[in-house]
Amino acid sequence: MGFSSPEDGSHALDLSLEEASGLPIFGVAVHYPAGHVVPMHTHSHGHLIYADRGLLRVEAESGQWLVPPTAAVWLRSGVEHRLVVPVALQAHGLFVHNDICARLPEADCVIHVSSLVRELIMALTQADKQSLSATRMGLLGELLIEEIHAQPALPFHLPWPAGNADSPIQRVCQSLLNNPGDVTTATGWADKLAMGDKTFHRRFLQSTGMTFGKWRQQLRLMSSLTLLLKGVPITQVALASGYESHSAYTTAFSKQFGQPPSVFSAKL
The missing domain is CATH 1.10.10.60 (Homeodomain-like)
Known part of the structure; x- marks a missing residue:
């Protein structure tokens, strides 16, 4: 999720407004066509990557993760990675401030996405940010953190x-x-x-x-x-x-x- 949609020229996402909000967790949703590759990049925040359909591949130096719609990849801040998109999909990226990353998995992994986690991801990445109060966004983010913490890691990792x-x-x-x-x-x-x-x-x-x-x-x-x-x-x-x-x-x-x-x- 380091780059915008190919229709925008795959430029780096501008997250300045979201970062300025001061929210502990914020997100974006981006459409990618089949065959698209988001080149290697890093984030200064913890990063959760989810696709609501299809199959997304996340590659890093330490290995690869395949992400079906029932799962999401959690990456620690600073982990260089790229995305490979086999079929057209909507990717959802959530960014978690480092001061609360300690409450999330210590290692990069794939976690189960329950129905509640999915709805929270959708609310945080697709909602009109101006229509939601900072208080509500903060509460949704806090609940998502708690739910992620409770999800088991899944065997979708291939070490490299x-x-x-x-x-x-x-x-x-x-x-x-x-x-x-x-x-x-x-x-x-x-x-x-x-x-x-x-x-x-x-x-x-x-x-x-x-x-x-x-x-x-x-x-x-x-x-x-x-x-x-x-x-x-x-x-x-x-x-x-x-x-x-x-x-x-x-x-x-x-x-x-x-x-x-x-x-x-x-x-x-």
Whole structure:
């Protein structure tokens, strides 16, 4: 949410009026067309990013987050990030003053958006600010902070290896990101990189904080959300994501996200 809509030339958002209001939390809503990318930027405030439909991807140096309409991404102040928009959507950005960020998650994460949280986000980002009193805006913001604090973190984060883009582990991760259905085993990748199995596994774990198998499954499941969004049949989604069958994919998806893909896709 660091830039205005593409129709305005993607210039940086002017938040001076909102910042001058003195409110602890304020927000904006911006329309983005399909395929749009908001380039890397940072904010001096804590930042909550939500899209009321579609699937928004938020990328930072530490990893990537996929955000369905039932979730939002929380980023601490100063975290450099960019937005990737697979389908046209309305993005809602909320900015939280640093003096109250201590009441929110200490790490960047995806949180559940309950019906109440959604309505609060809409009220703070879409309402005519001149028609609402500062007192009411302040109370809405306070309630939103309390609700965010109560929401559980969700498994929509894919950690990304730190370091040079040409590093061996980064090359493996980028290759799998480009082709989630790649069935090359850890041994196969180790051979391609001319390193032993144990060395590959150790370096992968050190770079991402996850084992190769767990990271690849997380990638496959998260990547499959985009296919579900496009209405691709679940069996085709399963095969494209590297699973041998509809049932194997459904089992893994349900274990990761707490519901089968048929239920999840109905909410997109």
